[in-house]
Amino acid sequence: MKKNDLQKARTFENKYLPHLSEDDKPRFHIVGGVGWINDPNGFSVYKGEYHLFFQYYPYGVNWNDMHWGHVKTKDFIRWERLPCALAPDQSYDKDGCFSGGAVELPDGRHLIIYTGVKNIRRSNGVVESYQTQCIATGDGVNYTKYENNPVIDAQTLPEGGSELDFRDPKIWEEDGKFYLVVGNRAADGSGSILLYESENAFDWKYVSTVASCHNQFGSMWECPDFFELDGKHVLLTSPQDMYSMGLEFHPGHSTLCIIGDFDRNINHLIRKNVHAVDYGTDFYAMQTVKTLDGRRVMIGWMQSWETCGCKLKNLPYFGQMSLPRELSIRDGRLIQNPVREIENYRSVKVGYHNIVISDETHLQGVSGRFIDMTVTVRSSNVNKPYRYFKISVAKDGERVTTIRHKPENNTIRVDRSCSGFPHDIVNVRDFPIFSHDELKIRIILDRFSLEIFVNDGEQAASFVIYTPITADSVSFNADGTAIIDVEKYDLVV
Ligand code: FRU
Numbered sequence: 001m002k003k004n005d006l007q008k009a010r011t012f013e014n015k016y017l018p019h020l021s022e023d024d025k026p027r028f029h030i031v032g033g034v035g036w037i038n039d040p041n042g043f044s045v046y047k048g049e050y051h052l053f054f055q056y057y058p059y060g061v062n063w064n065d066m067h068w069g070h071v072k073t074k075d076f077i078r079w080e081r082l083p084c085a086l087a088p089d090q091s092y093d094k095d096g097c098f099s100g101g102a103v104e105l106p107d108g109r110h111l112i113i114y115t116g117v118k119n120i121r122r123s124n125g126v127v128e129s130y131q132t133q134c135i136a137t138g139d140g141v142n143y144t145k146y147e148n149n150p151v152i153d154a155q156t157l158p159e160g161g162s163e164l165d166f167r168d169p170k171i172w173e174e175d176g177k178f179y180l181v182v183g184n185r186a187a188d189g190s191g192s193i194l195l196y197e198s199e200n201a202f203d204w205k206y207v208s209t210v211a212s213c214h215n216q217f218g219s220m221w222e223c224p225d226f227f228e229l230d231g232k233h234v235l236l237t238s239p240q241d242m243y244s245m246g247l248e249f250h251p252g253h254s255t256l257c258i259i260g261d262f263d264r265n266i267n268h269l270i271r272k273n274v275h276a277v278d279y280g281t282d283f284y285a286m287q288t289v290k291t292l293d294g295r296r297v298m299i300g301w302m303q304s305w306e307t308c309g310c311k312l313k314n315l316p317y318f319g320q321m322s323l324p325r326e327l328s329i330r331d332g333r334l335i336q337n338p339v340r341e342i343e344n345y346r347s348v349k350v351g352y353h354n355i356v357i358s359d360e361t362h363l364q365g366v367s368g369r370f371i372d373m374t375v376t377v378r379s380s381n382v383n384k385p386y387r388y389f390k391i392s393v394a395k396d397g398e399r400v401t402t403i404r405h406k407p408e409n410n411t412i413r414v415d416r417s418c419s420g421f422p423h424d425i426v427n428v429r430d431f432p433i434f435s436h437d438e439l440k441i442r443i444i445l446d447r448f449s450l451e452i453f454v455n456d457g458e459q460a461a462s463f464v465i466y467t468p469i470t471a472d473s474v475s476f477n478a479d480g481t482a483i484i485d486v487e488k489y490d491l492v493v
């Protein structure tokens with residue numbers, strides 16, 4: 001028997017998934033339920049539903065031979081689990097079915113394109129990992145690998161392109177033709193994003209290099225996505241080995257959004273604006289889908305490679321996805337807001353207006369660990385303006401996660417030092433925000449996570465927290481005087 005067999009993965013899922021307790025799950029964020037998950041893959045519309053696959057190792061909570069797990073949804077909030085879709089069981093993908101995309105074919109099949117990984121041990125003992133792009137087609141549940149795999153290999157690469165770092169194709173259809181972008185490591189040792197085209201989604205031709213890192217933003221660029229949005233072109237990618245740049249980019253595995261104009265004569269993105277996608281500790285490898293009603297919705301792996309050794313004991317799985325976010329462009333920036341469908345799951349509205357905060361304040365009815373809460377804060381112009389304003393969530397006597405605004409340098413600091421981690425990891429993140437007359441912070445809590453959206457989506461920041469669910473209190477505090485409005489809903493899914 002092969003080391004990794006699809007049937008074996010499905011049998012394993014059938015045995016263990018039904019035993020997953022509701023208390024071990026977030027309510028509306030995707031988790032693997034068993035094993036390990038990382039990047040979202042194949043985010044696509046198929047037969048009127050949204051499918052999402054993910055990098056997946058069913059048998060343990062650490063990264064290992066990559067399979068593709070599978071879920072689908074009609075509204076991005078309630079997800080239906082489907083059987084494991086791909087296992088690394090062929091000679092060309094025996095060491096992993098890495099990230100990729102999916103598209104619906106005109107003949108009604110669902111096509112997956114992913115990176116097949118094959119390790120070869122050299123005579124000096126070094127293992128090299130060869131990466132090619134491979135296809136599987138199916139009916140939304142069962143997928144068959146294409147007999148002529150791989151469909152894109154190193155021979156198609158531009159001069160100097162690496163056959164070892166050549167991964168994560170994201171496919172789309174446009175005017176009856178198929179396109180994909182894929183990450184590659186160029187001759188200068190850093191990332192480049194390559195564009196390919198195809199008439200039928202099986203036979204591919206290299207077109208151009210859409211964008212290059214030139215060792216400016218990290219090294220290898222992983223998991224690219226490329227699309228038109230509000231009259232601009234957007235390239236999203238996840239750089240490895242980023243050095244910090246002020247408070248904009250944190251070191252390590254980071255996220256990058258390049259907004260520009262696509263010059264169709266040379267098939268190159270003319271860069272206009274560059275910024276981070278998410279300012280939290282846990283967000284990577286994001287991917288988008290164009291919805292049936294024309295929105296662009298993005299989802300990310302809500303985790304960090306740097307902290308994935310930090311596990312909650314007794315939880316039978318590791319990793320979760322972010323809440324899907326609607327994208328738009330405003331003032332040259334990528335705007336992200338939770339998908340509007342989340343509003344269908346709001347219940348018990350609690351609202352407050354013009355509350356004066358100058359020391360620790362709890363508001364009746366404002367608490368919970370499954371909440372959607374928007375806090376709008378203004379400095380008092382009668383009393384002393386605030387030097388900082390702080391929201392504390394997931395709080396009890398010992399534990400707390402704080403979100404603090406400091407107007408002096410206009411930053412937000414999220415501190416999860418007391419959020420259930422017995423690990424010395426990155427617990428504090430500061431990021432700069434833009435000035436407005438008032439500051440609006442939307443907070444989504446779903447048991448194991450905190451996501452915040454600042455000023456109607458100008459910035460987003462995602463954090464994993466492991467705080468016990470009983471820590472559900474919320475409070476507000478200020479040094480000086482802050483005036484706040486609060487609108488809070490419970491989320492019941
Ligand atoms: C990004 C990534 C991808 C790769 C996958 C492997 O997180 O490294 O580049 O395809 O994970 O699981």
